[in-house]
Amino acid sequence: xxxxxxxxxxxxxxxxxxxxxxxxxxxxxxxxxxxxxxxxxxxxxxxxxxxxxxxxxxxxxxxxxxxxxxxxxxxxxxxxxxxxxxxxxxxxxxxxxxxxxxxxxxxxxxxxxxxxxxxxxxxxxxxxxxxxxxxxxxxxxxxxxxxxxxxxxxxxxxxxxxxxxxxxxxxxxxxxxxxxxxxxxxxxxxxxxxxxxxxxxxxxxxxxxxxxxxxxxxxxxxxxxxxxxxxxxxxxxxxxxxxxxxxxxxxxxxxxxxxxxxxxxxxxxxxxxxxxxxxxxxxxxxxxxxxxxxxxxxxxxxxxxxxxxxxxxxxxxxxxxxxxxxxxxxxxxxxxxxxxxxxxxxxxxxxxxxxxxxxxxxxxxxxxxxxxxxxxxxxxxxxxxxxxxxxxxxxxxxxxxxxxxxxxx
Numbered sequence: 134x135x136x137x138x139x140x141x142x143x144x145x146x147x148x149x150x151x152x153x154x155x156x157x158x159x160x161x162x163x164x165x166x167x168x169x170x171x172x173x174x175x176x177x178x179x180x181x182x183x184x185x186x187x188x189x190x191x192x193x194x195x196x197x198x199x200x201x202x203x204x205x206x207x208x209x210x211x212x213x214x215x216x217x218x219x220x221x222x223x224x225x226x227x228x229x230x231x232x233x234x235x236x237x238x239x240x241x242x243x244x245x246x247x248x249x250x251x252x253x254x255x256x257x258x259x260x261x262x263x264x265x266x267x268x269x270x271x272x273x274x275x276x277x278x279x280x281x282x283x284x285x286x287x288x289x290x291x292x293x294x295x296x297x298x299x300x301x302x303x304x305x306x307x308x309x310x311x312x313x314x315x316x317x318x319x320x321x322x323x324x325x326x327x328x329x330x331x332x333x334x335x336x337x338x339x340x341x342x343x344x345x346x347x348x349x350x351x352x353x354x355x356x357x358x359x360x361x362x363x364x365x366x367x368x369x370x371x372x373x374x375x376x377x378x379x380x381x382x383x384x385x386x387x388x389x390x391x392x393x394x395x396x397x398x399x400x401x402x403x404x405x406x407x408x409x410x411x412x413x414x415x416x417x418x419x420x421x422x423x424x425x426x427x428x429x430x431x432x433x434x435x436x437x438x439x440x441x442x443x444x445x446x447x448x449x450x451x452x453x454x455x456x457x458x459x460x461x462x463x464x465x466x467x468x469x470x471x472x473x474x475x476x477x478x479x480x481x482x483x484x485x486x487x488x489x490x491x492x493x494x495x496x497x498x499x500x501x502x503x504x505x506x507x508x509x510x511x512x513x514x515x516x517x518x519x520x521x522x523x524x525x526x527x528x529x530x531x532x533x534x535x536x537x538x539x540x541x542x
Contacts, residue, residue: 135162144170148177149314149432149455152529160431160529161472164460173446176455181448184457186464186484188443192435192456193488199435199454201491202228206436206453215328216311216321222371223379225491226434235376236494238361238368242290242354243495250351251498255505258285263513267541271520274537279392280385282506286498287384290354291377292342297334304331305382313530314432314455332374339373354380386531387429388499392506393534395423397523399511402474409476409511416508419476420500424462425483426474431459432530433487458484459532514541 135143144166156163167174167184174182183189192199203226211217220226224235241247262281266272280302288298304327311324342359349356355377361367399406409419433456441448448454462483463471486493493499511517518540526533 135166140166141170144174147171147174147182149182149529150176150178151315154527157525157527157529160459161463164457164463165465167457167460168464173443173448180453180455182455182457183443184460185444186461186467189456189458189461189484190488191443192454193484193491196228196490198437198439198441200228200438201226201232201435203434203436206434210316211311211321214321215325215332216308218371219308219328219375219378220312222375224376224494225379225383229490231372232490234367235372238358239354239376239380239494242352242357243498245497247351248497248501252501252505254289254352255282255286255502256509258282259505259509263509267513270542271538271540274396274539275389275393275534276536278510279396279506279534280389282392282502283385283388283499286502287381290352290380290384291335292338292353292355301331301334301381302385303327304378305386308378309382309386309531310528313528328378331378335374335377339377383493384495384498386533388502390427390429390532390534391420391423391499391503393523393537394427394429394532395420395503395507396510397519397534397537398423398426398474400519405474405476406511410515413508413512415476416504417500418479418481420503420507421481421483422474422476422478423503424485425468425478425481426462427532428459428462428483428485429532430485430530431532432456433458458487516542518542 143163147163147167152160164184167182172183172185172188174184176182183192202221204221207217207220207226211220224232224239227235259282262278266277269277272278284298284302285295288295288301293301307320307323307327308331310320313320338355339359342355358368358373358377362370362373399409405419409415435454435456437448437450437452437454440450462468462485465471467482468478486496520538520540523537524535526535
């Protein structure tokens with residue numbers, strides 16, 4: 134633990150462009166210092182980092198004052214590039230009317246009815262993964278299990294042949310990696326190349342879908358988007374392409390992180406692991422607590438459209454904001470024992486899926502995948518044990534994982 138003076142020094146010196154490996158591994162002591170000593174932090178580049186829970190709720194709920202449209206700021210970051218084209222066309226970085234149109238097209242696939250019909254497919258797929266793990270052992274929780282489930286579900290949504298799905302995940306990592314606060318020239322070039330390759334691939338996939346006469350199932354998102362493209366005012370070609378890319382990025386990367394980080398948290402807090410084994414019906418509240426403790430999306434963004442006041446700190450009009458989702462989810466004024474995993478925590482008012490009109494449309498699907506995956510994994514392998522420590526990626530914006538070796542007995 135840092136002393137009061139050390140905490141204050143850390144908070145005042147905070148810079149998202151110069152974080153180190155220790156911060157990637159465990160950012161939460163730094164976030165605690167931010168909440169206590171610098172809750173509305175002006176960063177060296179003139180942007181702001183917002184860290185307290187109630188301030189984030191204020192921002193999320195005032196979508197007119199704090200907007201998601203990033204065209205001005207992303208133009209500075211990405212120039213006239215394919216990364217700019219993608220990140221300013223996908224639904225997540227847009228406001229109404231584009232945001233409204235895209236959510237209306239996607240929402241039916243994430244309804245209660247749709248997910249109830251999808252659950253047997255998720256359970257069957259997870260059982261198949263566990264069968265292969267039982268034969269393989271030891272295995273890597275990341276690559277052999279957690280990544281495979283959301284990747285294949287999104288692959289089904291987009292009609293991607295099974296043998297071609299792994300490269301989609303590689304593209305997703307490069308495209309999302311370009312959103313990091315500090316963007317290297319190498320990562321910029323790789324991100325642009327990934328967007329170009331993804332667009333080329335999708336054009337062929339979309340053309341095949343247009344020509345197909347095969348009946349469509351209830352989870353054919355690509356088919357629904359292709360149909361919408363033919364209706365005037367519904368969807369342009371670029372919107373179709375980039376929101377297919379967004380579906381893969383959003384549906385695969387964060388859910389994978391949720392599953393792996395959730396399992397790691399259970400082993401870090403063994404009393405919770407034993408409780409969940411004894412009472413598997415707690416999986417629903419357990420997953421929500423995993424989302425709070427290790428939020429897959431750690432940092433979001435908004436733009437301040439009018440001079441605002443947060444906790445007595447002035448935000449100027451036009452300010453670009455980094456939204457500390459993971460930081461707010463550890464706010465001790467809202468969550469008792471915020472640094473602990475409490476799988477019985479209820480209600481759990483975490484912000485992992487945002488709030489307001491930008492609440493993650495696929496949040497119920499992510500919860501479903503995590504509940505089935507984690508529940509079945511623990512049930513099948515009662516002696517599941519880490520072989521070595523979890524290895525993290527180098528991103529600060531996402532709580533990413535590279536590998537987590539496991540043994541089943």
